[in-house]
Amino acid sequence: MIEIKNLTKKFGDFTAVDHLNLTIETGEFFGLLGPNGAGKTTTISMLSTVLLPTEGEIRIDGELLGRRASAQKRKLAVVTQEYSMRQDMTMDEVMEYQGRLYYLPRNVIREKTDELLAFAGLTEYRKRVVRRLSGGMKRKLMVCRALMIEPEILLLDEPTAGMDALARRQMWNLLRQLNGKNLTIILTTHYMEEAESLCGRVALIEKGKLDMIDTPSAMIGNLGAFAVDEMTEKGLTSHFFKNRQDAITYLSQAGDQASFRNTTLEDVFVERVGRHLTKK
Amino acid sequence: MGIITVLWEKWTEFKREFYKITLAAMISPMMYLIIFGMGIQTTSHGEPYLSYLIPGIVAMSTMTGSFSAVAQNMSVQRLYEKALDQVMISPTPLWQFIIGQIIGGSLRGMYAAGVILLLTMPIRTGLIYNGWSFLILFLNGTVFSTIALVLSFLAKSYSDAPKYNAYIIVPMSFLCNTFFSTDQMPSGFRQVVSALPLSQASAMVRAIAHGEDPGTIGWFVLLAYLVVFGTISFLFIYKKKNL
Numbered sequence: 001m002i003e004i005k006n007l008t009k010k011f012g013d014f015t016a017v018d019h020l021n022l023t024i025e026t027g028e029f030f031g032l033l034g035p036n037g038a039g040k041t042t043t044i045s046m047l048s049t050v051l052l053p054t055e056g057e058i059r060i061d062g063e064l065l066g067r068r069a070s071a072q073k074r075k076l077a078v079v080t081q082e083y084s085m086r087q088d089m090t091m092d093e094v095m096e097y098q099g100r101l102y103y104l105p106r107n108v109i110r111e112k113t114d115e116l117l118a119f120a121g122l123t124e125y126r127k128r129v130v131r132r133l134s135g136g137m138k139r140k141l142m143v144c145r146a147l148m149i150e151p152e153i154l155l156l157d158e159p160t161a162g163m164d165a166l167a168r169r170q171m172w173n174l175l176r177q178l179n180g181k182n183l184t185i186i187l188t189t190h191y192m193e194e195a196e197s198l199c200g201r202v203a204l205i206e207k208g209k210l211d212m213i214d215t216p217s218a219m220i221g222n223l224g225a226f227a228v229d230e231m232t233e234k235g236l237t238s239h240f241f242k243n244r245q246d247a248i249t250y251l252s253q254a255g256d257q258a259s260f261r262n263t264t265l266e267d268v269f270v271e272r273v274g275r276h277l278t279k280k
Numbered sequence: 281m282g283i284i285t286v287l288w289e290k291w292t293e294f295k296r297e298f299y300k301i302t303l304a305a306m307i308s309p310m311m312y313l314i315i316f317g318m319g320i321q322t323t324s325h326g327e328p329y330l331s332y333l334i335p336g337i338v339a340m341s342t343m344t345g346s347f348s349a350v351a352q353n354m355s356v357q358r359l360y361e362k363a364l365d366q367v368m369i370s371p372t373p374l375w376q377f378i379i380g381q382i383i384g385g386s387l388r389g390m391y392a393a394g395v396i397l398l399l400t401m402p403i404r405t406g407l408i409y410n411g412w413s414f415l416i417l418f419l420n421g422t423v424f425s426t427i428a429l430v431l432s433f434l435a436k437s438y439s440d441a442p443k444y445n446a447y448i449i450v451p452m453s454f455l456c457n458t459f460f461s462t463d464q465m466p467s468g469f470r471q472v473v474s475a476l477p478l479s480q481a482s483a484m485v486r487a488i489a490h491g492e493d494p495g496t497i498g499w500f501v502l503l504a505y506l507v508v509f510g511t512i513s514f515l516f517i518y519k520k521k522n523l
Contacts, residue, residue, distance in 0.1 A: 011522065048369040052521040067518050070371040078369050084362035086289075093292055100285040101370035145366075 031199035192266035286380025305392035345392030354432035385425030457482035
């Protein structure tokens, strides 16, 4: 279990994360959503101890997480937003470096490298240096590197950014499989359909503060599971209804310039963030 | 174990960049030797200038080799590649990472010095190098590796690494007992420059090379630098909030 208590991170006068409180259960697939600059990556960076909190604490299975907490760090693997790898190493070297940092025996490193690179379809590129890989390959390699150590908690900071649709779907399937094996996953993403498809619970954070936390279906239900998009003079406007019949009635009155659909997590995000922007 | 991992990482880099590293270790020192030692033939302290110059160039090579190996590598890893994140999240104790960087950097400095020693071997100077010489060179390398670590943790952008080189390494190369004795400097300035690590390392290596006693002060000065900058680098990696 991960407990985040009053987590705060300030950079000078700017507060990136503001007294964030979260509890993530073991085996949960948890999404951290928010607009650009909301504090998602800063939170992941504190979970990976690259940044230290200004205030507050993170506990993993009751033990405080810090730079000296080797036992807690052993449970964690991170796929960062940026390609955080030695660019002049080959894939094999990247994997070996990771294995060595986690004290894996040489034979285990070799076996795991073979297995994971084959799984990700990267075997033929294993001698190629990272600098010469495509963005999608680098992402896959980062996931392979994270999985090499068989973590209990996987932190994913926009893991599918830059991937094509097929690679993204493959990644989703992999993440579902891993979560099925009781791996705790924390995911930040800009793709709302990704969070909706994968996450059991999501937290919407804005300006470093927790705005709302719930299951995607509950969030959608609260907004209204049915949507009617209507083209008006102001542009495309969405109307949300909890009842299908209400939506259909509205649609029939709206005329040709309206269409009916199911509400998505993206609607929740846009409504929530949009409302905050309007308040400004 | 973590130390071995860092040394392995440095070894892979060394193998990959062997020719570049070797050429970089050779070019500037050889230029100095050719221009000042052979081109402008002169004597110093009653002996051929080359005999004075070579021990200084060897000591300087450990400084430049160690400093550039760590400063460049760490700045790139921390600011550009973000590869330091991989180390930070791993269970490898960070003190082992630091020690590995210091030893690895120093070994690169030793390699640079070794290249110069090999290249100057055909020149019959009668200079002596023994285990103490190499220990001083290693210690000098560790000092400049720790300085490089501290500076790379302070760096705000990738372009800061070359600046540190221009502000620290180049002046030290010319002033610290490499080309001429610090004794010839004006009082006040002389004491400051003499207290710098390269001045001490050069003087000690030169003393041994001429069959003289290197004294003990230099050891203490180098160790003091190592302890101070080593402690700062440990504090940075454990306590710096925004690494």
